[in-house]
Amino acid sequence: MSGMEKPARAGLKAYLAASGVCALAVVLTLPLRDVIDLANIILLFVLAVAAIAVVWGRGPAVLASFVSVACFNFFFVPPRFSFSVDDAQYLLTFGVMLAVSLMISYLSNAYRSKAQEAERRAGESALLHELASDLSAALTLAQIHELTANFLRRRLQADAALFVAGEGKQVQQVNADNHVSVIEQTAAQGVYLNGATVGPLADLRDDAETLLLPLNGATRRRGVLVVHIGATADLPEAGLLASVAALVATAVERIHYVEVANASELETQSVRLRNSILAAISHDIRTPLTVLYGLADSLAVSEVLPPEQREAALALRAQSYRLHRMVDNLLDMARLKSGRVELRLDWQSIPEIVAASVQSLGPALAQHRLQLDWPTDLPLLRLDALLMERVFSNLLENAAKYSPAGSCIGLGAESAGDRLIVRIDNQGPGFPAGRLAHVFDLFERGEAETAVPGVGLGLSICRTIVEAHGGHIEAFNVSGGAQVRITLPCPQMPAPPVESEAR
Amino acid sequence: MSARIDILLVEDEREIRRLVRAALEKEGMRVREADRVAEALKEAAATTPDLVILDLGLPDGDGLTFIREFRLWSQRPILVLSARDGEKDKIAALDCGADDFLGKPFSVGELQARMRALLRRADRTQAEFSSFEFGDVAVDLARHEVVRAGQTVHLTAIEFRLLAVLLSNAGKVMTHRHLLREVWGAEHVEDSHYLRIYVGHLRQKLEVDPALPVHFLTEIGIGYRFVI
Numbered sequence: 001m002s003g004m005e006k007p008a009r010a011g012l013k014a015y016l017a018a019s020g021v022c023a024l025a026v027v028l029t030l031p032l033r034d035v036i037d038l039a040n041i042i043l044l045f046v047l048a049v050a051a052i053a054v055v056w057g058r059g060p061a062v063l064a065s066f067v068s069v070a071c072f073n074f075f076f077v078p079p080r081f082s083f084s085v086d087d088a089q090y091l092l093t094f095g096v097m098l099a100v101s102l103m104i105s106y107l108s109n110a111y112r113s114k115a116q117e118a119e120r121r122a123g124e125s126a127l128l129h130e131l132a133s134d135l136s137a138a139l140t141l142a143q144i145h146e147l148t149a150n151f152l153r154r155r156l157q158a159d160a161a162l163f164v165a166g167e168g169k170q171v172q173q174v175n176a177d178n179h180v181s182v183i184e185q186t187a188a189q190g191v192y193l194n195g196a197t198v199g200p201l202a203d204l205r206d207d208a209e210t211l212l213l214p215l216n217g218a219t220r221r222r223g224v225l226v227v228h229i230g231a232t233a234d235l236p237e238a239g240l241l242a243s244v245a246a247l248v249a250t251a252v253e254r255i256h257y258v259e260v261a262n263a264s265e266l267e268t269q270s271v272r273l274r275n276s277i278l279a280a281i282s283h284d285i286r287t288p289l290t291v292l293y294g295l296a297d298s299l300a301v302s303e304v305l306p307p308e309q310r311e312a313a314l315a316l317r318a319q320s321y322r323l324h325r326m327v328d329n330l331l332d333m334a335r336l337k338s339g340r341v342e343l344r345l346d347w348q349s350i351p352e353i354v355a356a357s358v359q360s361l362g363p364a365l366a367q368h369r370l371q372l373d374w375p376t377d378l379p380l381l382r383l384d385a386l387l388m389e390r391v392f393s394n395l396l397e398n399a400a401k402y403s404p405a406g407s408c409i410g411l412g413a414e415s416a417g418d419r420l421i422v423r424i425d426n427q428g429p430g431f432p433a434g435r436l437a438h439v440f441d442l443f444e445r446g447e448a449e450t451a452v453p454g455v456g457l458g459l460s461i462c463r464t465i466v467e468a469h470g471g472h473i474e475a476f477n478v479s480g481g482a483q484v485r486i487t488l489p490c491p492q493m494p495a496p497p498v499e500s501e502a503r
Numbered sequence: 504m505s506a507r508i509d510i511l512l513v514e515d516e517r518e519i520r521r522l523v524r525a526a527l528e529k530e531g532m533r534v535r536e537a538d539r540v541a542e543a544l545k546e547a548a549a550t551t552p553d554l555v556i557l558d559l560g561l562p563d564g565d566g567l568t569f570i571r572e573f574r575l576w577s578q579r580p581i582l583v584l585s586a587r588d589g590e591k592d593k594i595a596a597l598d599c600g601a602d603d604f605l606g607k608p609f610s611v612g613e614l615q616a617r618m619r620a621l622l623r624r625a626d627r628t629q630a631e632f633s634s635f636e637f638g639d640v641a642v643d644l645a646r647h648e649v650v651r652a653g654q655t656v657h658l659t660a661i662e663f664r665l666l667a668v669l670l671s672n673a674g675k676v677m678t679h680r681h682l683l684r685e686v687w688g689a690e691h692v693e694d695s696h697y698l699r700i701y702v703g704h705l706r707q708k709l710e711v712d713p714a715l716p717v718h719f720l721t722e723i724g725i726g727y728r729f730v731i
Contacts, residue, residue, distance in 0.1 A: 291518040293608035347696035372714040386724040
């Protein structure tokens with residue numbers, strides 16, 4: 001990793017050594033100068049330069065090139081022990097000798113750095129492979145953090161913190177134990193939002209430089225890896241840390257998908273459980289209710305009972321019917337709140353649905369007069385008829401419950417652009433002032449304790465169903481009573497059937 | 504209901520059986536009971552009941568199995584008692600050949616009224632099928648005549664066809680698909696808005712209060728029932 005720096009750092013020694021080698025070459029060849037041809041002596045000097053280049057690198061080799069040429073000139077080329085040259089052709093010799101020496105030193109240097117680079121890369125990929133295989137076994141975010149931190153400590157003498165995005169866009173430190181620094185948290189949050197590597201920063205920790213690397217997963221950013229490198233350690237290659245960050249990002253993403261898969265498995269199981277519980281409750285509660293209601297009804301209609309006992313039978317019937325409606329509402333609410341409301345939309349007529357609600361409520365509306373004002377040209381709407389029947393049943397039942405016997409319950413509708421507004425009026429005391437916006441909330445009732453039965457589910461069910469249809473429901477107090485208004489989308493109906501009048 | 508009427512009651516809840524039996528015996532009917540599909544089929548073959556009251560959720564199988572088997576050899580009415588919420592189950596029962604259904608809890612009076620309507624239709628002779636009277640309306644299907652309070656009511660061809668299908672099946676729940684196929688043809692079984700419009704026309708022309716009909720009744724999510 002720091003191989004590139006070595007020749008420069010070991011400089012002075014190497015230069016001295018290079019000069020020494022040149023001197024040695026002079027001392028060794030000087031006695032032989034009459035025996036060996038000058039051309040071969042030149043080759044010996046070139047050999048020395050090559051050796052220096054291989055051992056100490058380019059700088060010393062360049063120095064050695066010049067020193068060799070100078071020594072050759074001084075000690076061997078006539079006139080000896082002088083830098084002057086008798087024969088001008090030796091100038092060419094010096095030039096070639098210098099050029100060859102320099103080329104050797106450059107080439108050997110290039111080879112050296114390539115070899116060092118290859119060695120460095122091999123070391124790096126071995127390291128990354130080690131980290132990758134460690135991370136592939138990690139089952140939790142905490143394990144990922146530990147493995148990464150151990151790896152960086154061992155290999156780079158660095159300290160690591162892992163920040164992972166939780167709910168929302170907020171990152172949170174994994175294994176946050178001793179040093180949770182607010183600055184670090186803020187910096188990590190910034191990098192998470194920004195997506196760019198930051199650092200090295202000197203001011204996050206006293207004795208270390210800090211790098212913040214975004215963890216980019218395949219689908220989205222997963223968090224931030226914070227690396228603190230001690231002041232005494234060398235700064236690693238940016239590429240290495242980026243690779244580490246990529247490995248950590250993959251591992252974090254894998255954990256995320258494992259969690260998603262587990263959650264959806266759990267969800268499926270709980271939906272199945274909930275549905276079977278609902279079905280069981282539905283059956284087990286309704287069977288005794290059916291018997292209760294039926295027996296009370298038989299008693300109430302038989303003519304053999306004295307009046308007061310007949311009254312009791314009627315009350316029994318009315319109460320068991322209410323209980324039945326409450327069970328219906330509870331089951332409806334459980335279903336509606338259990339997730340997706342599946343609408344079975346069809347072209348439906350509001351008056352028809354209201355008539356069916358009135359029919360199903362039966363005796364519950366017997367004490368009230370109904371006034372239905374439907375315009376003759378009322379359009380059909382795209383509705384789930386069963387669910388909307390529940391809405392009108394609840395609203396009518398409510399209107400009857402909260403208004404005096406003998407009073408009038410009114411229904412009407414009007415078009416407003418691409419919407420239809422349906423209103424239900426009663427002549428009761430109205431909704432409690434100040435609570436109008438909340439009457440459709442779950443378990444909200446007019447007053448905390450009243451003599452009027454019901455658990456406040458009805459209106460909440462109405463809102464859920466109406467909103468599932470893309471509409472909204474509002475409560476008002478109008479002169480002489482209360483009003484509920486339902487606004488529903490009113491799309492263009494397909495062409496009605498065409499028929500000639502001839503018959 | 505002059506002759507003794509035989510009813511087969513198929514229901515696995517003992518208390519509900521007791522309740523229904525008491526109500527029907529008071530009407531002078533003879534009631535036989537079964538609490539399983541297999542037993543019900545055996546009983547039906549042995550006694551050829553005039554009407555079957557059937558709970559869909561039986562311990563040894565689906566009530567639909569009974570309906571299919573029974574319909575192979577008998578056209579007597581089947582009234583389904585249903586505690587199930589699924590409209591799909593009700594439609595499936597009607598498609599298999601059930602005539603009507605009654606949700607739990609039900610009033611004894613309602614049960615008796617439904618049974619009377621079903622028995623009346625089943626007992627009609629062919630000749631009787633052409634003329635009907637309800638409220639202040641008289642209909643002669645053979646002569647294409649509809650008279651209300653002495654005045655002839657003009658119906659379009661489609662309106663008349665729809666009225667004829669509903670009257671011929673009085674007391675029986677007719678699913679949307681069934682009505683659409685009978686009146687408009689198989690290619691229109693999904694066009695349920697046709698039905699909403701035309702049932703609306705019939706109510707306007709023949710009901711005393713079209714907003715609160717008493718003859719052309721809606722079975723929400725399932726279809727229509729004509730009640731005399």
